[in-house]
Amino acid sequence: MHKDKDKEFRDTVHGYVTVPSSYCEAFVDTEIFQRLRHIEQTSARPLYPSAHHDRFSHSLGVYHLGRLAFDCLKRNTSPTLLKNFNWKKYEHTFLIACLLHDCGHAPFSHIFQGCYNRCDKAKELLLKLACREFRRDYEYVEPQSHEIVSAVILLKKFAGVMKGRRFDGVEADSMLAVRMITGCIHAPADTKKKQVENCLVRLLNGPAIDVDKLDYAIRDSWASGVDNIRIDVRRLLSGLEIVPRAGTLVLAFHKSALSVVENVAVQRNYLYTWVYKHHTVCYHQRLLTKTIDSLARVVFSRSPHRFLDRLFSIEALLQPVKLKHDIVYLPTDGDLIHLVKKYKDRIAESKEFLSRQPESVPLWKTFAEYDHFFKDVSEKTRLRIYNSAERILSARQGTALARKFFVLDAEPELARIRNAELFIVIDGDTVSYTDIFREDRATDKCFFYCFIPKEFKNKKKLFLKKLQDLAR
Numbered sequence: 355m356h357k358d359k360d361k362e363f364r365d366t367v368h369g370y371v372t373v374p375s376s377y378c379e380a381f382v383d384t385e386i387f388q389r390l391r392h393i394e395q396t397s398a399r400p401l402y403p404s405a406h407h408d409r410f411s412h413s414l415g416v417y418h419l420g421r422l423a424f425d426c427l428k429r430n431t432s433p434t435l436l437k438n439f440n441w442k443k444y445e446h447t448f449l450i451a452c453l454l455h456d457c458g459h460a461p462f463s464h465i466f467q468g469c470y471n472r473c474d475k476a477k478e479l480l481l482k483l484a485c486r487e488f489r490r491d492y493e494y495v496e497p498q499s500h501e502i503v504s505a506v507i508l509l510k511k512f513a514g515v516m517k518g519r520r521f522d523g524v525e526a527d528s529m530l531a532v533r534m535i536t537g538c539i540h541a542p543a544d545t546k547k548k549q550v551e552n553c554l555v556r557l558l559n560g561p562a563i564d565v566d567k568l569d570y571a572i573r574d575s576w577a578s579g580v581d582n583i584r585i586d587v588r589r590l591l592s593g594l595e596i597v598p599r600a601g602t603l604v605l606a607f608h609k610s611a612l613s614v615v616e617n618v619a620v621q622r623n624y625l626y627t628w629v630y631k632h633h634t635v636c637y638h639q640r641l642l643t644k645t646i647d648s649l650a651r652v653v654f655s656r657s658p659h660r661f662l663d664r665l666f667s668i669e670a671l672l673q674p675v676k677l678k679h680d681i682v683y684l685p686t687d688g689d690l691i692h693l694v695k696k697y698k699d700r701i702a703e704s705k706e707f708l709s710r711q712p713e714s715v716p717l718w719k720t721f722a723e724y725d726h727f728f729k730d731v732s733e734k735t736r737l738r739i740y741n742s743a744e745r746i747l748s749a750r751q752g753t754a755l756a757r758k759f760f761v762l763d764a765e766p767e768l769a770r771i772r773n774a775e776l777f778i779v780i781d782g783d784t785v786s787y788t789d790i791f792r793e794d795r796a797t798d799k800c801f802f803y804c805f806i807p808k809e810f811k812n813k814k815k816l817f818l819k820k821l822q823d824l825a826r
Contacts, residue, residue, distance in 0.1 A: 363414055367573050368587075371418040373453075380515045381453050385684060386507060386671060387413070392686035393459050395574065398629055400638040400710060402578040409456045409463065415569040416558075420452035423557055423565055423591045427605075430595035435603075436550065443524045447516075448554050450526050451534035454512065455558060455566060458503030460666055461687045465639050466646070469666035471499040476506060476668060480536075483509045485529055488538060497536040501559070505532040506668055534558045549603035553596050556605055562769075562776040562787070563590075563607075563618050571622050574629065582624045583617045590614040599777060599784045606777035606784055615776070615787065619769045626766035633716045636762045641712075645703040649693055652700045653678050665690075714758045781814070 360372040373382060381387055390409035398405040428441050460466040470476050480502050481489050497505075513528035530551060533539070537559035540548040558564055572585055593608030607615055629635065650658035650665075664675050665682055674683040680696075682689055698704035706713050718724045728736055740761060748759035776787040810817070 365411060365415060365418070367411075367569075367576050368415055368418050371414050373414070373417065374521070376519070376521055377450070377453065380519060381450065381512065384511075386457055386511055387454070389671075389684045389686060390456065390459070392688055394462055394687055395570070395577070396630070397462065397465060397635055397639050397642075398574070398578055398632075401629070401632050401634045402580075404579055405574070405577040407573060407577040409459050412569060412573055413453055413456050415573055416455060416566050417449060417452040419565040419569050419587065419591070420449055420558065422588070423594055424448055426591045426594045427553075427557070427596060430593070430608075431597075432595075435596065435598065436546070439550070440524070442522055443527070444530075444550070444554060446521045446524060447526045447530050448534060448558065450512075450516065451508075451531035451558055452565060454508050454531070455504055455535045456500065458505070458507045458668075458671065459500045460503075461685050461690050462642060464500070465642060466666055467498065467500040467503075469499075469662055470503045470668065472663065472666075476502045479668065480506050480509075480532075484532065487540075488529060488533065491533075491538050491541050492536075494541050495536060495538045497538070501536050503668060503671075505535050507671060508532060508535065510668075510672065530554075543602060546603065550596065553603060553605045560605070560775075562771050563615065567622065568618065571618065571625060574625055575621060578625075578629055580624070580629060583621045585617050585621060586614050590618070593779075595779065597777070597779060597784050604777050604784070606779050609778055609780045612778060612790070615778070616791065619771060622769045623766070626768060627721070631764045631766045633719050633764070634712075636764050637712055637714070637716075638710075640760070640762060641703060641707055645694055645701060645707045646690060648701045648703055649690075649697060652697045653680070653693075714760070 359375050361375050361378050363371045363373065365371045388410070390413055393409040395407045395409055395412050396405060424445055428445075458470070460470060476499060481492065483506065484492070508531060509528060516526040516528045516531070533551070534555050535558070537555060539552040539555050543549045543552050556564060558566060568585070568587065568590075572587070575582060590607065590611045593611035595606055595608070596603050597606045598604075599606075646662075647658070650661035654661040661677060664670065664677055665685060667675060669675055670682050670685055674681050680693065694701060694704055694707065698708065705711075718727060728739070731739075740763075744759055744761045748756040751759065771787050771791075773786050773788045777784050778787055778790060
């Protein structure tokens with residue numbers, strides 16, 4: 355694929371990840387990308403102490419899976435479908451987007467990402483930098499805050515490199531890379547070129563399965579040490595192709611990957627249910643948030659929002675920013691912990707945060723316990739309990755005790771694949787995944803296998819039709 359020499363990174367999840375030296379020079383070996391070594395991938399370490407992995411290794415992993423996926427996509431897609439198609443230009447744009455998709459992540463990842471886009475300030479900057487067509491299509495998407503910041507960083511720091519430097523003789527497209535990072539598809543996709551670009555956007559940031567979700571599902575499971583379902587990446591990606599459906603082009607998986615497709619959704623849901631939304635993880639996320647809020651009030655007593663706006667700002671990712679008596683540049687997890695330790699005597703939560711000795715315990719620890727306790731209670735009533743619990747539990751308690759009563763929303767973001775979000779190719783037909791696996795399917799429905807002689811395999815549809823006729 356690449357003419358220049360590849361550099362190898364030894365990855366605990368994927369083995370050796372090879373990256374072109376030109377990519378390393380232009381993107382990886384930069385301050386903004388190296389900062390990701392010091393940004394925790396998840397907040398699971400209070401629960402799983404060995405889950406010490408970062409956004410740097412994740413970004414390399416997404417690049418690796420993106421490279422595999424693109425190679426399979428190019429190999430499997432029918433040449434007659436995309437005649438004289440410039441795969442090389444799209445390949446470099448896609449792989450660069452894979453590398454840079456998380457370059458704007460906040461310290462401690464998702465916990466503080468919303469601070470960057472307070473009052474839509476990051477969004478406004480992105481739209482100011484973007485082209486008119488992107489601004490029009492942006493109305494139909496809702497990117498996460500870190501995706502918006504990553505897109506801004508790409509345009510401010512790397513767009514010039516992508517335009518001025520040719521990779522394998524082609525120029526990467528920075529605005530298309532921004533679409534890939536933010537999930538902003540062309541709407542409408544009225545040309546074949548736009549339809550292919552939409553497929554690549556969804557391959558990095560899609561509603562169902564993409565290389566970003568695939569890497570973090572595998573990596574977070576490995577780092578946490580949870581023993582759940584294994585995802586056969588090569589079997590999954592080897593069935594990837596672009597196919598026509600309903601007057602457009604879509605990403606689809608061959609039927610041979612069906613079992614793996616199912617496993618991806620199951621593993622992701624396992625992580626959200628038992629890791630990301632574990633009561634210990636949720637507790638310490640809240641504790642960290644309150645600790646930083648207290649830090650802001652200590653540093654800027656009259657206007658704590660100024661502290662947060664400066665610390666969690668795009669400016670601090672590009673140049674040193676003054677925080678009253680401190681200076682922050684390329685802020686990381688360690689920078690926040692340093693500030694907490696510096697002002698620990700004035701931060702009420704610092705001892706609990708630094709010692710990891712929780713001051714509150716849950717009434718129940720799993721959804722099963724919760725559901726058992728409220729099994730005959732309607733959803734409407736459960737919502738009323740949620741809204742009233744903190745006030746009721748803390749009533750008649752002193753101030754010191756009252757603050758230890760609180761309610762946390764812990765509903766997991768379960769993967770629910772909807773119609774027209776994921777497609778499977780079965781014997782030349784492209785069908786929606788939801789037509790095969792329905793949300794309400796029952797395990798006690800009739801199921802059986804039918805076998806036919808090998809020499810009649812070219813007549814499968816004929817035999818299938820006979821069985822279908824029996825149902826009429």
